[in-house]
Amino acid sequence: MSFTLSSQxxxxxxxxxxxxxxxxxxxxxxxxENGKVFGKIVEILEKEHEHxxxxxxxxxxxxxxxxxxxxxxxxxxxxxxxxxxxxxHPVMGRKxxxxxxxxxxxxxxxxxxxxxxxxxxxYWERIK
Numbered sequence: 001m002s003f004t005l006s007s008q009x010x011x012x013x014x015x016x017x018x019x020x021x022x023x024x025x026x027x028x029x030x031x032x033e034n035g036k037v038f039g040k041i042v043e044i045l046e047k048e049h050e051h052x053x054x055x056x057x058x059x060x061x062x063x064x065x066x067x068x069x070x071x072x073x074x075x076x077x078x079x080x081x082x083x084x085x086x087x088x089h090p091v092m093g094r095k096x097x098x099x100x101x102x103x104x105x106x107x108x109x110x111x112x113x114x115x116x117x118x119x120x121x122x123y124w125e126r127i128k
Contacts, residue, residue: 008106010037010082013127015045016111019120027127028071037082037100039072041090056093066090072098087113096120 011032016025027043044050044067053063061069075085080101087098096113103110107126112119 008102010100010102010109013042014039014109014124015127016124017122019122028124030072035076036085037072037075037077038070039075039087040070041067043067052090054090054093057088057090075100087111089113 011030013027013029016028017023018025024045026041026045028039029042030037030039032038044052050067052066054061054066054069055063057064057069069088069090071088071090073086073088075082075098078084082100083098085098086095088095094115096115096119099112099114101110102108103123107128109124109126110121111124112121
């Protein structure tokens with residue numbers, strides 16, 4: 001089983017699912033750059049929010065569109081996980097340490113953001 005998990009490819013498009021409502025929120029494309037994994041919001045599924053700006057972002061991203069925002073940065077493959085990077089929550093305006101792992105299904109991943117010993121988890125589904 002561990003061979004299967006370690007050989008799975010995380011790159012591609014993923015449907016993000018809200019952890020409380022279970023509703024799809026957006027499509028994030030995970031891609032590799034300089035040996036690390038990044039994730040960019042490429043579609044917002046809640047039409048009333050598709051033109052929202054990141055009012056809680058800092059620096060150059062302040063008041064930029066959430067659509068197109070890179071929310072996952074610098075993830076590295078470590079065993080069966082991707083970690084050592086961050087995930088940004090544009091609505092909260094907070095950056096968290098991140099860990100991503102495949103579930104038993106190669107088309108589902110667990111995305112977890114950490115702050116100290118607290119964490120939030122979402123389950124994302126691969127777009128085929």
